[in-house]
Amino acid sequence: MSTAPIGKVGFIGLGSQGAPMARRIIDAGFRTTLWARRPATLDPFAGTSAALASAPAELGAASDLACVCVLDDAGVEEVVSGPQGLLEGMRPGSVIAVHSTVHPDTCASLAARAAERGVRLVDAPVSGGGPAAEQGTLLVLVGGDTATAERCRPVFAAYGEPVHLGPVGAGQRAKLINNLLLAANLGVAESAFALARDLGVDPEQLAVVLARGSGSSFATGMMGRSGFVLGPMGDKAGPLLRKDVRIAAELAEATGAEAGSVFDAADAALASMGCAR
Secondary structure (H helix, E strand, C coil): CCCCCCCCCEEECCCCCCHHEEEHHHHHHCCCEEEECHHHHHHHCCCCEEEEEEHHHHHHHHCCCCEECCCCCHHHHHHHHHCCHHCCCCCCCEEEEEEECCHHHHHHHHHHHHCCCEEEEEEEECCHHHHHCCCCCCCEEECCCCCHHHHHHHHHCCEEEEEEEEEECHHHHHHHHHHHHHEEEHHHHHHHHHHHHHHHHHHHHHHHHHCCCCCHHHHHHHHHHHHHCCHHHCCHHHHHHHHHHHHHHHHHHHHCCEEEEEHHHHHHHHHHHCCCC
16 A cells, blocks of 8 residues: 555546635645536636646546545446546556545445555545635545545645544445434424514524524524525525435434434425425
């Protein structure tokens, strides 16, 4: 296993969160290569030092570490192991980091395939969204062997705080629980603001109270943006939260874990968003 410092970084997935992550890698001085399925997402990087690849395989060949921040399991699998995927180009000793939130088994399977080529894979989903990526304050939840996690740390630190949680898949499990709890908190928050209206409490004023009160949560802070109901969040947040709640439910069922009330509250939120599980 290589212990050489990472100097060349590739990045795939230049959406609202991935683009600022890639920008911070470039600004941190790493030699960076980008690839995007949609060429328009590369436009903001014109004039930077970043090189552009014609395919993931080419990006992989140019990288010590290739970061993947695409939407879902199918996208990750295509970019990593599909035709002209990263594994066709990456050298033994290089590393793949999956920043997408996907099923832990997807990461475990791809890690095994990568190992056959002498390539390491870590799962490193991130929490905080685009604004945190821009500020370099994402939380990076890392699953993989300790040596590889430490080797990647200087790159991850360019856009956030890396926390090593265990072997491959551990980062995904923690992120899925985080997102399950976010959905549940949104469901509870919507119910609380509805109760406030029924009791004659102005939701706007309640939001002021909750901003400093013991009942506050990240979810209660989000509610004012959508009129204190979840319906308007459905188009953007609904499908992503549904994906993550479904995976969390699948993991709970597979392990025989007690589902508990968190799924009831999360399901209430998804139903309000028009994205029932």
